Amino acid sequence: MEFETELSLGGTRHRIIDLPAAAAGRIGRMPHIHRILLENVLRTGGKDARAARSAIMAALDGPSDAEIPFLPGRVLMHDTTCGPALVDIAAMRSTLAEAGFDPRLLNPVLPVDVSTDHSLAVDFFGGRGAMERNLANEYRRNGERYRFMKWATAALDGFRVHPPGTGIMHTLNLERLATVVAARDGWLMPDAMIGTDSHTPMINGLGVLGWGVGGIEAESVFFGMPVMLRVPDVVGVRLTGRLREGVTATDLALTVTERLRRIDLSDRFVEFFGPGVSTLSAGDRAAVANMAPEFGANTGFFPVDAAVLDYLAATGRDLALIERVGAYCRRQGLWFDPDEMPAFPQVVELDLARVEVSVAGPRRPQDRLPASATAQGAAAVRGAPPCHHAAGEVPDGAVAIAAITSCTNTTDPRLLVAAGLVARRARALGLAPPPWVKTSLAPGSPTARRYLERAGLLDDLEAVGFGIVGFGCTTCIGNSGDLTPASAEALADGRLQAAVLSGNRNFPGRVHPQLEAGFLASPPLVVAFALAGDVERDILRDDIAPGVRLADLWPTGAEIDAALAAGADPRDFAAAYDEAEASRLWSDLDAPATALFPWDEASTYIRRPPFASAGDGTRLGRYTARPLLVLGDDITTDHISPAGAIPASGEAGRWLTARGENPRDLNVFSSRRGNWEVMLRGLYTNRNVVNLLAEGIPPGATVTPGGDVLPLWQAAARYRDAGEPVVIVAGERYGMGSSRDWAAKGAALLGARAVLASSFERIHRANLIGMGVLPLRLAEGVTPQMLALTVHDLVEIDADPARIRPRAPVPVTIRHEDGRTARFTGTAAIETSLEVETLRRGGLLPLILKRVMGAAG
Numbered sequence: 001m002e003f004e005t006e007l008s009l010g011g012t013r014h015r016i017i018d019l020p021a022a023a024a025g026r027i028g029r030m031p032h033i034h035r036i037l038l039e040n041v042l043r044t045g046g047k048d049a050r051a052a053r054s055a056i057m058a059a060l061d062g063p064s065d066a067e068i069p070f071l072p073g074r075v076l077m078h079d080t081t082c083g084p085a086l087v088d089i090a091a092m093r094s095t096l097a098e099a100g101f102d103p104r105l106l107n108p109v110l111p112v113d114v115s116t117d118h119s120l121a122v123d124f125f126g127g128r129g130a131m132e133r134n135l136a137n138e139y140r141r142n143g144e145r146y147r148f149m150k151w152a153t154a155a156l157d158g159f160r161v162h163p164p165g166t167g168i169m170h171t172l173n174l175e176r177l178a179t180v181v182a183a184r185d186g187w188l189m190p191d192a193m194i195g196t197d198s199h200t201p202m203i204n205g206l207g208v209l210g211w212g213v214g215g216i217e218a219e220s221v222f223f224g225m226p227v228m229l230r231v232p233d234v235v236g237v238r239l240t241g242r243l244r245e246g247v248t249a250t251d252l253a254l255t256v257t258e259r260l261r262r263i264d265l266s267d268r269f270v271e272f273f274g275p276g277v278s279t280l281s282a283g284d285r286a287a288v289a290n291m292a293p294e295f296g297a298n299t300g301f302f303p304v305d306a307a308v309l310d311y312l313a314a315t316g317r318d319l320a321l322i323e324r325v326g327a328y329c330r331r332q333g334l335w336f337d338p339d340e341m342p343a344f345p346q347v348v349e350l351d352l353a354r355v356e357v358s359v360a361g362p363r364r365p366q367d368r369l370p371a372s373a374t375a376q377g378a379a380a381v382r383g384a385p386p387c388h389h390a391a392g393e394v395p396d397g398a399v400a401i402a403a404i405t406s407c408t409n410t411t412d413p414r415l416l417v418a419a420g421l422v423a424r425r426a427r428a429l430g431l432a433p434p435p436w437v438k439t440s441l442a443p444g445s446p447t448a449r450r451y452l453e454r455a456g457l458l459d460d461l462e463a464v465g466f467g468i469v470g471f472g473c474t475t476c477i478g479n480s481g482d483l484t485p486a487s488a489e490a491l492a493d494g495r496l497q498a499a500v501l502s503g504n505r506n507f508p509g510r511v512h513p514q515l516e517a518g519f520l521a522s523p524p525l526v527v528a529f530a531l532a533g534d535v536e537r538d539i540l541r542d543d544i545a546p547g548v549r550l551a552d553l554w555p556t557g558a559e560i561d562a563a564l565a566a567g568a569d570p571r572d573f574a575a576a577y578d579e580a581e582a583s584r585l586w587s588d589l590d591a592p593a594t595a596l597f598p599w600d601e602a603s604t605y606i607r608r609p610p611f612a613s614a615g616d617g618t619r620l621g622r623y624t625a626r627p628l629l630v631l632g633d634d635i636t637t638d639h640i641s642p643a644g645a646i647p648a649s650g651e652a653g654r655w656l657t658a659r660g661e662n663p664r665d666l667n668v669f670s671s672r673r674g675n676w677e678v679m680l681r682g683l684y685t686n687r688n689v690v691n692l693l694a695e696g697i698p699p700g701a702t703v704t705p706g707g708d709v710l711p712l713w714q715a716a717a718r719y720r721d722a723g724e725p726v727v728i729v730a731g732e733r734y735g736m737g738s739s740r741d742w743a744a745k746g747a748a749l750l751g752a753r754a755v756l757a758s759s760f761e762r763i764h765r766a767n768l769i770g771m772g773v774l775p776l777r778l779a780e781g782v783t784p785q786m787l788a789l790t791v792h793d794l795v796e797i798d799a800d801p802a803r804i805r806p807r808a809p810v811p812v813t814i815r816h817e818d819g820r821t822a823r824f825t826g827t828a829a830i831e832t833s834l835e836v837e838t839l840r841r842g843g844l845l846p847l848i849l850k851r852v853m854g855a856a857g
Contacts, residue, residue: 002049003042007188009327010320014188017042019332022053027333029060029343031234031271032303035334036190036209037070043189044071044226059231060343065806067832069226072210073182074111074193075218078169080118080643080670081196082161083145084741085215086152087674089222090597091612092849099614103595105852107157108222113177114149114161115169118643119671120472122403122481125440126465134470138164139585141667144605145674150591163586166577167471169195170202170407171444174286175315175573178208180304181328188328194218194227198293198739198763199504202407205286206311207304207329207336211269212293214763215741216770216844223848228834232269232298235260236344239276241353245557248418249280249287250409250502250522251358254368256288259348260295261366267762267831270297275338276352277302282311283412290408291504293737294365298762303336304329316570357540361506361519362498364634374498374519374535381517382496386536394436394490395534398497400483400515402433402530403440404466404523406476406503410444413451415502417563419466419523420457421555426531427463429552431545434533436486439465442474446576455567466527471580476503478644479668480512488514500529505737508688510638513645528553604659606674611748611771614853615846619753619772620801620839624815626719627789628702628712628726628750629684630692635730636737637764639686641679641746643670643738651681651700651711673742676749680713683746692784693791703791716750726750727795729784730757735764744771748843754797756812756826758783765829772843774799775829776810782824792817799828801840806830 005018017039020027027035034056041052048069055066077085093103119142124130139146149161166172173195182191191208194200198212213227221227237260243252260270270292272285280288285307289300304325312322329335360368362377369377378397379385386396409415419441426432433439441461443449449468452458461467474480480499482488487497491514498517499506502525506518519535529535531553532544540550555563592598599608647653648663655677657663672678684691685700694703702715710718719726728747734757735743744767747755754774768775776797789795796813804810807827814822830836841847 001043007328007331009324014183015186016188016332023333024057026057026060028340031236031342031344032334033209033232033234033269033271033299033301034059036192037068039190040070040192041068043187045069055231063233063345064231066231067228068231069228071226072110072193072221073184073189073191074113075221076169076173076177076193076195076200077112077114077215077218078118078197079114079116079145079149080673081215081739081741082114082149084673085196085219086148087606087609088219088612088845091608092845093596094608095613095849096852097596099853101853101856105856106223108159109224111158112160112222115166115172116146116162116164117168117472118477120164120470120474121479122440122469122474125438125467125469127467128462130467130469135164142671143589144603145671147589147591148606148674150589151597154591154593155595162581163583165446165471165583166580167446168407168444168473169197170199170290171411173203174206174411175445175447176577178203178206179321180207180308180312180325183324188324190334194221196739199290199407201292201299202286202290204289204299204301205282207302207308209299209301211298212739212763214739214744214767214770216744217766220844220848223852228832230831234269234271234344235265236342236347237270237272238274238347238349239272239352240274241276241351242279243352243355246554247355247357248415248522249284249412250415252284252352252355253288253291253408254358254360254520255355256350257291257295257360257366258368259350260297265296266759268297269299269301271301273340273342277336278305278338279352280307281414282307283414287408287412291365294504304334305336314568314570316573359519359521359525362517363506363508365505365520371521371525372538372540374539375537377519378496378498378517378535387495394486394495395536396495397534397536398487398490398495399437399500399529399533399535400487400497401438401475401480401499401501401512402526403442403475403480403499403501404526405440405442405474405501407444408504409502409523410442410448413448413564413568414560415523416443416448416452417455417457417567418555418560419527420452420455420461421559421563422524422527422553423464423466424457424460425553426527427460429548431464431531431548433465433530436484436490437465437530437533438484438487439530440469440475441466442469443471446471446580447572450572450576451567451569454569455563457563464527465530475501475511476505477670478510478512483512483514498535500526500535502526507636507638507737509686513687524554604656604661604675605672607676609676611745611843612845614849615842618801618840618842620774620799620804622798622800623725623753625725625727625753625795625797626791627693627729627793627795628716628752629728630784630789631730632690632692632784633731634733634736637735637740637743638737639689640684640735640743641669641740642682642686644668646672646682650685651713652678655681679742679746680749681711683712683750693789705791712750720751725753727797728752728755729787729789730755731784732758734760736761739763741767744768744773747771747773754799760829769830769835769838770844772839774839777827777829779824779826787814787822789814790817804828804830804836804839806832806836
């Protein structure tokens with residue numbers, strides 16, 4: 001193998017790729033991301049390695065359209081993305097068996113870890129015992145899904161499930177799974193991975209290259225197909241200065257998100273450099289890196305340095321691993337030098353000293369505000385000044401939910417300790433949240449309970465309502481449970497209420513379907529807003545309670561350091577995770593022990609999907625289609641395929657109750673992703689979805705040429721029976737948000753042959769291709785509103801499979817009912833030759849099956 005050499009550590013000789021030699025003296029000019037990709041292609045690229053090396057090196061002189069293969073060393077999933085992926089795999093195994101092949105031919109070829117973190121709901125809060133009761137409810141609601149996951153651990157090689165209670169996937173990745181430098185088959189190599197969650201880049205804070213993909217794309221990687229990508233355009237963010245006293249990693253993360261959303265980062269990578277990096281801990285960096293999907297990039301990468309080694313030691317990693325990371329990275333040119341100036345095609349400058357205490361909201365994570373400006377944010381939602389109510393009533397702008405939640409901010413012990421110190425001072429002053437505030441603490445790691453207890457802070461947090469409700473995503477993913485009765489009553493009276501959470505997303509209806517306003521904030525600031533009870537104040541200067549201001553509660557950096565030192569013990573990490581992994585509830589679950597999954601047609605959770613087959617051919621071609629949906633800007637994957645509670649009154653709820661499910665406890669959509677019937681009926685039902693085809697169309701519905709207003713799934717069936725193709729039209733940033741396969745699977749099941757949008761978020765664009773649906777970028781200046789489409793208009797698309805290639809021009813003609821014609825040239829939002837092949841095959845699942853069958857002869 002070209003550039004192969006050896007590195008001796010502790011008396012053991014390891015094979016390595018000699019990166020400095022491969023970089024031909026230019027390694028100091030390469031972004032670290034390119035260095036890691038260069039190592040990967042030289043070690044795994046086979047016959048394409050030399051060409052890939054040339055392409056990466058050429059990128060030093062300017063952007064490149066050349067493609068390179070990337071083979072990650074592992075895959076990370078969570079329970080609500082692994083569920084639909086496992087359904088696909090189980091269905092493909094059934095298809096193989098029915099075609100006369102051994103179903104065990106379909107097996108992962110690299111390790112897959114699954115965290116069970118997305119199904120925990122905050123049913124109980126504010127007191128001891130809430131965590132155990134919430135966990136019991138989680139198993140009651142999701143037992144069938146969890147047994148399905150246990151089936152996979154026995155049926156699939158290298159497939160490991162971490163049970164409920166083991167924390168959030170990205171925290172688990174940082175604290176337990178990441179090695180930074182992996183040792184495998186006699187080789188040392190950078191630990192590089194992909195994850196089926198858009199916040200996978202959190203691991204970039206530890207110098208591990210990883211990013212989020214859809215579950216469909218991850219399935220292809222399971223079975224040996226590389227991730228194909230253009231040599232990435234890496235934007236550099238140069239950090240200088242140091243964060244001021246009282247400013248947190250959350251404030252930095254929100255500031256970076258605001259700044260980077262101003263530039264186009266679609267399919268681009270971000271890397272941080274400069275002297276300011278060295279002032280940040282690994283926890284600080286991870287909080288920033290977590291927000292990569294919010295600032296629109298694939299990554300938010302921080303290279304390896306002493307802070308990474310400190311983190312490995314603090315989390316109980318072996319000394320041999322720590323020494324291996326330091327020696328390998330120094331030898332390979334992967335050790336961070338704050339004075340180094342890589343050749344970035346674009347550089348953004350950020351002085352850390354200028355970062356202020358911040359929130360983001362009230363509707364998008366990139367809309368940063370000074371923490372003092374929440375009242376103005378609430379007014380933007382309300383559209384009027386707040387109404388005044390009698391003393392004791394729930395006010396306008398009330399904090400309905402105050403949640404310390406999400407991997408973004410609960411992974412860093414420093415942020416949780418800061419929240420605990422605010423709670424301690426509040427407790428000493430006799431403060432508590434008003435009764436309408438639903439409070440919760442859901443750390444990303446089971447270790448948090450140990451260090452908070454040892455520091456004496458858990459009692460303080462519990463005293464002001466922030467007892468631990470469980471270890472999982474909870475409110476951040478929308479599993480916030482019911483509001484307090486007082487809040488629910490106030491909402492019915494039309495009073496605006498808000499959520500304040502330490503999460504990463506605040507899209508309307510995501511945190512809770514009834515809440516239009518949400519503010520992202522640091523954990524200590526969440527406690528402060530809970531105590532204040534509303535967002536209609538300057539939290540930095542106004543009283544939180546009579547005679548008490550935030551400055552009276554806010555800890556100093558030295559106080560945080562002292563409490564953290566009192567609570568920290570590196571031995572906690574192994575002990576806490578081992579205890580959680582040994583869950584009796586998990587071990588007591590029965591699961592089938594068969595190579596083929598035994599489908600049950602009566603199941604309301606796991607149903608064999610219609611799209612996991614050898615395929616019906618490509619959706620490309622020249623055709624005339626009806627517009628099924630016409631949408632505006634910022635349609636997120638939450639809008640397309642909701643994750644939250646399933647209403648009994650909706651199409652999905654009626655389908656479930658007709659099959660005997662309890663209408664008062666239908667669980668959440670994210671738990672039903674293994675049932676295509678439910679997910680189909682939930683598409684676009686978010687209350688904020690507006691179908692521009694006609695006035696007054698309810699969410700989740702459309703109008704047909706005959707004037708009937710029908711649920712989307714019924715209208716799609718009518719078009720399918722009539723042999724009429726359909727398309728979906730949307731505006732800017734279509735598909736932003738979670739890496740939600742069902743947002744693309746839904747489009748495919750609705751019969752869409754193409755989605756035409758002003759711009760696409762990266763993962764959703766790839767997911768559409770994975771389902772065989774063409775993402776088509778509208779011409780510059782063409783918007784859905786300008787097209788003024790009605791259901792009587794026709795959309796002609798000329799997407800000849802023989803002519804489709806990355807970023808190919810695609811002629812589009814709009815034929816209006818009144819005889820007017822509009823023509824423009826769209827652009828196929830395709831980035832690689834593998835994506836072209838995928839579209840020509842009808843999607844990734846047919847492509848995988850055909851490759852497996854072909855290899856088996």
